[in-house]
Amino acid sequence: MRKVYIVGIGHTNFGNLSELDLDLVDIMAFASTEAMDDAGIRKNRKIVDQVIVANMGGGIINHQTGIASSLVSRLDLEPAMAELIENGPASGASAIKMGFACIASGMVDVVMVTGGELMRTVSGWEGTDFISTLLHPEAEYNYGLTLPAFGGMFTRLYMERYGLTDRELAMVAVKNHENATKNPYAHVITPCTLEAIFDNPDVDTVNPYIAEPVRLYSTCPVSDGAASVIMCAMDSPKMGYFKKKEPIVISGVGSATDTHCVHQREDPLRLKAVQLSAERAYKMAGLSAKDISFAELHDAFLVLELAISEEIGFFKIGASKEAVVKGVTRINGSLPINTSGGLKAKGHPVGATGVSQVYELVKQLRGEAEKGRQVKNPKHGMAVNFGGFGNNVVTTICSKECKK
Amino acid sequence: MIVNKMEKRLRPPQINLKTYIPKVIMLANGEKMVVRETKREETSVLLETIFPLIEVQKDFYDIVAARMYAEILGWYRYRVANEFVLVGAIDGVIVGIVNSRIIDEDVGISLHTMTIKRGLRIGAQLFASKMENHFNMLGQKEVLIVAESPIGFRRWMIEYGLENREDEYPKVQHELGGVPTHVLTKSLYDIICDQKVGGQRPVDSEILATADILKAPEEYEQIPGFERSKQ
Numbered sequence: 001m002r003k004v005y006i007v008g009i010g011h012t013n014f015g016n017l018s019e020l021d022l023d024l025v026d027i028m029a030f031a032s033t034e035a036m037d038d039a040g041i042r043k044n045r046k047i048v049d050q051v052i053v054a055n056m057g058g059g060i061i062n063h064q065t066g067i068a069s070s071l072v073s074r075l076d077l078e079p080a081m082a083e084l085i086e087n088g089p090a091s092g093a094s095a096i097k098m099g100f101a102c103i104a105s106g107m108v109d110v111v112m113v114t115g116g117e118l119m120r121t122v123s124g125w126e127g128t129d130f131i132s133t134l135l136h137p138e139a140e141y142n143y144g145l146t147l148p149a150f151g152g153m154f155t156r157l158y159m160e161r162y163g164l165t166d167r168e169l170a171m172v173a174v175k176n177h178e179n180a181t182k183n184p185y186a187h188v189i190t191p192c193t194l195e196a197i198f199d200n201p202d203v204d205t206v207n208p209y210i211a212e213p214v215r216l217y218s219t220c221p222v223s224d225g226a227a228s229v230i231m232c233a234m235d236s237p238k239m240g241y242f243k244k245k246e247p248i249v250i251s252g253v254g255s256a257t258d259t260h261c262v263h264q265r266e267d268p269l270r271l272k273a274v275q276l277s278a279e280r281a282y283k284m285a286g287l288s289a290k291d292i293s294f295a296e297l298h299d300a301f302l303v304l305e306l307a308i309s310e311e312i313g314f315f316k317i318g319a320s321k322e323a324v325v326k327g328v329t330r331i332n333g334s335l336p337i338n339t340s341g342g343l344k345a346k347g348h349p350v351g352a353t354g355v356s357q358v359y360e361l362v363k364q365l366r367g368e369a370e371k372g373r374q375v376k377n378p379k380h381g382m383a384v385n386f387g388g389f390g391n392n393v394v395t396t397i398c399s400k401e402c403k404k
Numbered sequence: 405m406i407v408n409k410m411e412k413r414l415r416p417p418q419i420n421l422k423t424y425i426p427k428v429i430m431l432a433n434g435e436k437m438v439v440r441e442t443k444r445e446e447t448s449v450l451l452e453t454i455f456p457l458i459e460v461q462k463d464f465y466d467i468v469a470a471r472m473y474a475e476i477l478g479w480y481r482y483r484v485a486n487e488f489v490l491v492g493a494i495d496g497v498i499v500g501i502v503n504s505r506i507i508d509e510d511v512g513i514s515l516h517t518m519t520i521k522r523g524l525r526i527g528a529q530l531f532a533s534k535m536e537n538h539f540n541m542l543g544q545k546e547v548l549i550v551a552e553s554p555i556g557f558r559r560w561m562i563e564y565g566l567e568n569r570e571d572e573y574p575k576v577q578h579e580l581g582g583v584p585t586h587v588l589t590k591s592l593y594d595i596i597c598d599q600k601v602g603g604q605r606p607v608d609s610e611i612l613a614t615a616d617i618l619k620a621p622e623e624y625e626q627i628p629g630f631e632r633s634k635q
Contacts, residue, residue: 196434
């Protein structure tokens, strides 16, 4: 299998971009152009063999289809091959996995993967409904289940079984908001304090319930935005074009699925697809959890940061809360998690999220993160992109150098 | 003098309104916002705060700012009956303004809610404070409400579950352009006030003193690059 490098990265602001009056492909084009500039190939952009777009809702909420072909034209990249990957909120990492496979197999040398979503063009309840279309249509959706509902039930069950408190959950929010305040692309750049979002007599109006026990500050915002990465085969002569930045290797990729209906799982608190996708990525990379320097974990609901960090072997099951309390997962801790601010504060434009997580891995591994949120001497970064309610999960490990 | 007689005829009849009791709310970022009623002599700083937003089209700030400017100016010059204006202030800097008026002892009309500093639920807190004033302080039975922006519609009509009086249109209509009216009744308010109305009383004198002299903001997230000195 050929070794695959990430040679360029791009990112738009995450947030409410509706005021810019741009369509979905425009937003994607901005991130893609930044990636080309970062890679130093804007003039030589025709070396891109394949474009893969990650998006979940263009056809539903933006009335746009054929998005990959449209992006190719917007960027003047014809005759590059182009496909769209739709895999729910894991679309971004799935697209990177497919791009990786295209290069590793020898089919192409250079791939651009761009993920994007425009979710603020519809109302909040329409957005919630659109995301809920990933649930089982008869067993879940028809009964009014939504992702926040699942987030609430999962959080409640986790609290009951492992003794997680509201206060410990709020500590995760404080950490992620603190990281986001230093990330220029983050949706929510306002810090929050434990005193204000938990120990506050006005907690119910400052931090109201969304789906009890999930509060406003324990769930992600609805965001617009895009992110892009450019990948190249290490052994390709085209690597000669990419001298501007230090290449970062994709050392491991893994994905797995679980039952569509959450109620069919033996234990609804165990995220088997997360565990298996991580195992597969570790195996490919020749690494284990103890080798990982930092991670971006899919904290659409804060409890997921904890549960995912346990399933991928960072902490024992039910024990991640102690790490949060001790500051292990903060930027200066021994295992920083969600250095970008995570979905919680950086934002969650669903199709862009998986690509944005890998963007953050590359930025950290290059040592280019903003002051105050750069991880010290990172070697390996890991991203877990969580689709459905854990029924399709993709793990990506990026490394500064390939040490096996 | 004839002028004074004319002026007297131009002024609306006024009902004496009880003064809103100040409160303090700790926002999510830890800042403490004092919510208090403004005095007529503070009109200048209120208008100074509102004026720059008159040209901001996003989220209908232009309509809200233009109308609120006129309403507060009208209050100052005795052309609006029974109006009250509440502000949210952090270290004395105005971060949000709401205004309202009452038609009679039982019925109020919510006028406008303007959030200057966004992302901290300041608008939601101030709107709730305005309703608190109508029901708890002034003892009203219902408040007529319309929304001029999607954000307002989500915040008030949906989150509060307001009673829809569209059926009674045009007999029952809000004075802001006659948009079909929704209503917050006292019974509905009593059900939801615990979830919506925040704030602690009495306010520590030191904290309250920070809002003694109101200041217009130097920065507006809605107006990148804004410099007050160039206004």
